[in-house]
Amino acid sequence: SIGAIGYPLAxxxxxxxxxxxxxxxEHARRSAEEERTAAKAEAERAAAGQRRYSDLxxxxxxxxxxxxxxxxxxxxxxxxxxxx
Numbered sequence: 207s208i209g210a211i212g213y214p215l216a217x218x219x220x221x222x223x224x225x226x227x228x229x230x231x232e233h234a235r236r237s238a239e240e241e242r243t244a245a246k247a248e249a250e251r252a253a254a255g256q257r258r259y260s261d262l263x264x265x266x267x268x269x270x271x272x273x274x275x276x277x278x279x280x281x282x283x284x285x286x287x288x289x290x
Contacts, residue, residue, distance in 0.1 A: 269288060272278030278285050 273280065
């Protein structure tokens, strides 16, 4: 009878479709998670770079500016100490 063949066939087809949908949903979930992880890592890298730049603007930039303007003597032990 058609019911004896049709029901198992329809069930098998539905199971195949549902597996495909589940596989695609899992792929989309993984992709979204990877994007979130990459965005978080990039934000952390940018923040670290900003902190390094901020640190340099307080320590190295005044020294370099002083050398460039001739107001600091590289031979001065106190200036050398500031470089370390």
